[in-house]
Amino acid sequence: MRFALVVQGAPFSGASFSAYHFANAVITTGHELYRVFFYQDGVYSGNALSVPPQDEWDIQLKWEQLHLRHDVELIVCIASSLRRGLLDSTEAERYDKPAHNLGSAFEISGLGQLIDASLNSDRVITFGPC
Amino acid sequence: MRFALVVQGAPFSGASFSAYHFANAVITTGHELYRVFFYQDGVYSGNALSVPPQDEWDIQLKWEQLHLRHDVELIVCIASSLRRGLLDSTEAERYDKPAHNLGSAFEISGLGQLIDASLNSDRVITFGPC
Amino acid sequence: MILHTVNKSPLRESSLGSCLQFMAQADAIVLLEDGVYAAIKNVDFGLGAASGRVYALESDIKARGLDARLRDDIKVIGYEDFVTLCTEYDVVKSWS
Amino acid sequence: MILHTVNKSPLRESSLGSCLQFMAQADAIVLLEDGVYAAIKNVDFGLGAASGRVYALESDIKARGLDARLRDDIKVIGYEDFVTLCTEYDVVKSWS
Amino acid sequence: MKRILFVQSKAPHGGLQGQEGLDAVLMGSAFAECTVLLLDDGIFQVLSGQDTGALGTKDYAVTYRALSDYGVDRIYCSRDHLEARGLSTGDLLVKVDPLSDDEVKALMAHHDVILNF
Amino acid sequence: MKRILFVQSKAPHGGLQGQEGLDAVLMGSAFAECTVLLLDDGIFQVLSGQDTGALGTKDYAVTYRALSDYGVDRIYCSRDHLEARGLSTGDLLVKVDPLSDDEVKALMAHHDVILNF
Numbered sequence: 001m002r003f004a005l006v007v008q009g010a011p012f013s014g015a016s017f018s019a020y021h022f023a024n025a026v027i028t029t030g031h032e033l034y035r036v037f038f039y040q041d042g043v044y045s046g047n048a049l050s051v052p053p054q055d056e057w058d059i060q061l062k063w064e065q066l067h068l069r070h071d072v073e074l075i076v077c078i079a080s081s082l083r084r085g086l087l088d089s090t091e092a093e094r095y096d097k098p099a100h101n102l103g104s105a106f107e108i109s110g111l112g113q114l115i116d117a118s119l120n121s122d123r124v125i126t127f128g129p130c
Numbered sequence: 131m132r133f134a135l136v137v138q139g140a141p142f143s144g145a146s147f148s149a150y151h152f153a154n155a156v157i158t159t160g161h162e163l164y165r166v167f168f169y170q171d172g173v174y175s176g177n178a179l180s181v182p183p184q185d186e187w188d189i190q191l192k193w194e195q196l197h198l199r200h201d202v203e204l205i206v207c208i209a210s211s212l213r214r215g216l217l218d219s220t221e222a223e224r225y226d227k228p229a230h231n232l233g234s235a236f237e238i239s240g241l242g243q244l245i246d247a248s249l250n251s252d253r254v255i256t257f258g259p260c
Numbered sequence: 261m262i263l264h265t266v267n268k269s270p271l272r273e274s275s276l277g278s279c280l281q282f283m284a285q286a287d288a289i290v291l292l293e294d295g296v297y298a299a300i301k302n303v304d305f306g307l308g309a310a311s312g313r314v315y316a317l318e319s320d321i322k323a324r325g326l327d328a329r330l331r332d333d334i335k336v337i338g339y340e341d342f343v344t345l346c347t348e349y350d351v352v353k354s355w356s
Numbered sequence: 357m358i359l360h361t362v363n364k365s366p367l368r369e370s371s372l373g374s375c376l377q378f379m380a381q382a383d384a385i386v387l388l389e390d391g392v393y394a395a396i397k398n399v400d401f402g403l404g405a406a407s408g409r410v411y412a413l414e415s416d417i418k419a420r421g422l423d424a425r426l427r428d429d430i431k432v433i434g435y436e437d438f439v440t441l442c443t444e445y446d447v448v449k450s451w452s
Numbered sequence: 453m454k455r456i457l458f459v460q461s462k463a464p465h466g467g468l469q470g471q472e473g474l475d476a477v478l479m480g481s482a483f484a485e486c487t488v489l490l491l492d493d494g495i496f497q498v499l500s501g502q503d504t505g506a507l508g509t510k511d512y513a514v515t516y517r518a519l520s521d522y523g524v525d526r527i528y529c530s531r532d533h534l535e536a537r538g539l540s541t542g543d544l545l546v547k548v549d550p551l552s553d554d555e556v557k558a559l560m561a562h563h564d565v566i567l568n569f
Numbered sequence: 570m571k572r573i574l575f576v577q578s579k580a581p582h583g584g585l586q587g588q589e590g591l592d593a594v595l596m597g598s599a600f601a602e603c604t605v606l607l608l609d610d611g612i613f614q615v616l617s618g619q620d621t622g623a624l625g626t627k628d629y630a631v632t633y634r635a636l637s638d639y640g641v642d643r644i645y646c647s648r649d650h651l652e653a654r655g656l657s658t659g660d661l662l663v664k665v666d667p668l669s670d671d672e673v674k675a676l677m678a679h680h681d682v683i684l685n686f
Binding site: 267268269271272293294297300301302303318319320322323324325326327328329 | 462463464465466492493496499500501502503504505506507509513536537538543
C-alpha cells in the first residue's frame with residue numbers, strides 16, 4: 001500500500017517524532033512511503049540550525065537520514081515556511097534575506113503536493129498540531 | 131511600576147502579539163518595561179528570516195521597532211533557542227552551523243535573566259504557550 | 261489578591277476550569293486571545309461565580325466577532341486598562 | 357470503516373470527547389502521544405463504548421510510565437502494528 | 453474522482469490552523485471533490501462580524517464566502533457543537549448545514565481522505 | 570528574599586513545557602525561595618516508571634529528585650487533580666504534598682511571583 005504522511009505539529013510536540021517512527025515502520029513492513037508533507041508548525045522540523053542537547057534526538061537529522069537511506073520525499077509547504085522563517089537559498093534570495101536555514105533533505109513546494117499526495121496515496125495519515 | 135514580560139507561545143499562537151500590545155501599553159502608561167524574556171516556543175519570535183504575507187504583521191519587526199524606539203531589552207533563552215535553531219553569529223560559530231537567523235534586536239542569554247527579572251520587577255506577566 | 265489571565269477556549273481546554281477552581285473571592289480574571297470565548301452569552305462556563313470581576317480584551321473580542329455576543333457582566337478593556345489592572349493586584353497568574 | 361487517532365490528553369483537551377462522539381460502531385481508535393493518558397485505569401474517559409477497539413502506542417505508554425497502569429481492554433501496539441491497522445481501515449482520521 | 457473531507461476544529465486568530473486549513477481547501481477544490489466540516493471551535497471561524505484590525509492577524513473568514521466560486525458548495529457543521537456554543541446558523545457569515553451526530557459519521561465514512569486542521 | 574512559585578500544568582513528553590519549566594526551577598533555586606506546584610497534567614511529570622528510551626525525548630523526571638539538593642524541598646499538588654487521574658502519592662517518584670483547593674489558593678497568595686509552565 002502507498003502511504004502519505006502530513007506533519008502539522010512542531011518538532012517537540014511529539015508529532016514529528018511519531019511521524020518519523022511511523023515512516024520507518026511503513027518502510028520496514030514493505031509498504032511504499034509516497035511523501036511526507038510538513039505543514040503549519042510541522043515545517044520547523046526542517047530547520048538545519050537546531051542544536052539539541054546530546055541526550056535528545058535531533059529530529060531534523062533523523063529525517064535527513066531517512067531521506068538519504070530510503071529516498072523519501074520531504075516537502076515543506078512554502079506558505080507555512082515563509083511565515084515561520086524556514087528558507088532555502090532560492091527563497092532567501094527572493095526576499096533578500098541574509099541567510100537560509102532549511103536542511104538539504106527538505107524541499108520547499110506548494111500545497112498542491114498535499115492534494116496530490118491525497119489523490120495518489122491509499123492512506124493519508126496526519127500527525128496533529130498542538 | 132516596573133514590568134517584566136515572559137513570552138512562551140510561538141509567534142502565531144497570539145502570545146507574541148498580546149505581549150507586544152501589552153509592552154506598548156506599559157510604555158504609553160508611563161511604567162517601566164524592565165525586560166521581555168522569550169522562552170520555549172516564544173524564541174521563534176526572534177527569527178529574522180520570517181517573511182509574512184503583506185496583509186499580516188511581521189511580529190519580529192514589531193519587536194525590533196519597539197527595541198529601537200524605547201530601548202527595550204529582548205532576551206531569548208539560550209537553551210530554548212539552541213534546540214529550536216535560533217542562533218546568533220557566536221552560537222552559529224560555536225556549533226559550526228553555516229548561518230545564523232536571530233534578529234539583531236534580540237540577545238541570547240541564560241535562564242538567569244528570567245529569575246533576575248522576577249526578583250527585580252514589581253510585576254511579571256506571562257503570555258502562555260499553546 | 262491575584263489577577264488571573266486565561267488565553268484558551270473553555271470548550272477546547274481545561275485552563276478556565278482550573279482557574280475558577282483556584283480563584284479566591286477577591287481575585288479577578290482577564291480573558292485574552294481564545295480565552296474571550298468564555299464571555300459568550302447564553303452559555304455557562306462558570307463565570308457567574310466571578311461576576312463583576314471578569315475582564316476581556318477588546319481587540320481579541322472584536323477579532324472574533326464577539327462584541328455583540330457577550331454576557332452583560334463582562335468588562336471589555338483595552339491594553340492600557342490591562343496594565344493598570346496588573347498594578348492593582350499583587351500577583352498576576354496565567355492559565356494557558 | 358474509520359481508524360481514529362487521538363494525540364491529546366483527555367483531561368486537558370476535548371479531542372477524545374469529539375472522537376467518541378463521532379465514532380461509528382465498526383471504527384477503532386489509536387491513542388498516541390498524550391492521547392495514551394486516556395488508557396489509564398480507574399478513570400472513565402468514555403472508552404468503555406469502544407471496548408476491544410482501542411489501541412495505544414507502546415513507546416508513548418512507556419515514556420509516560422503507564423505500562424503498569426492501563427485498563428485491561430487496551431491493546432498495546434508498536435508502530436508496525438499501527439501501519440498494518442491503517443491498511444485494515446478505509447480512512448484514518450486524526451483528532452488533535 | 454476522489455472525495456476529500458476538510459475538517460476544521462480550531463478557533464480563528466489564536467493560531468493559524470484555520471487559515472492554513474482553508475488554504476488547503478482552496479487548493480484541493482481544483483483537483484478533487486471537496487467538502488468542509490466544522491467541528492468544535494472550528495465553527496467560530498465562520499462567525500459573522502469578525503474585525504481583526506486592532507489585532508494584526510488576517511481577516512480570512514470572508515474567504516469562506518468564496519468557496520462556492522471554487523466549486524465547494526457544501527459546508528457542514530455539528531449541530532450539537534453549534535448549540536453548545538449558544539449559536540444558530542443565523543450567526544454565521546456563510547450558509548452552513550447543521551448535521552446530527554449520525555449524519556456526521558455518515559459524512560466522514562463517505563470520503564476517501566480526511567484532512568484535519 | 571522573594572518567593573517564586575513555579576506551576577507545572579502540562580504532561581511530559583508531549584511537549585517541552587515540563588522539562589523547560591524544571592530548568593527554570595533549578596536556576597531560580599540559587600537566587601530565591603522556590604516552591605513547585607503541580608496542577609492538571611503537570612502531576613504526570615512525576616509519575617514513577619517513565620522510560621523514554623524508545624521515544625527519543627529526555628527522561629528528565631529524575632531531576633525532580635535532585636530538587637531538595639537545590640534547596641527546593643517543597644513540592645505540592647492539587648489533591649483533586651491527583652485523584653481525578655486515579656492516582657495517589659504512592660504513584661509518584663518524589664515526595665509530593667497534596668493540597669485542598671483552599672490550600673492551593675493560600676499557597677498562590679503567599680508568593681510574590683508565579684511562573685507558569
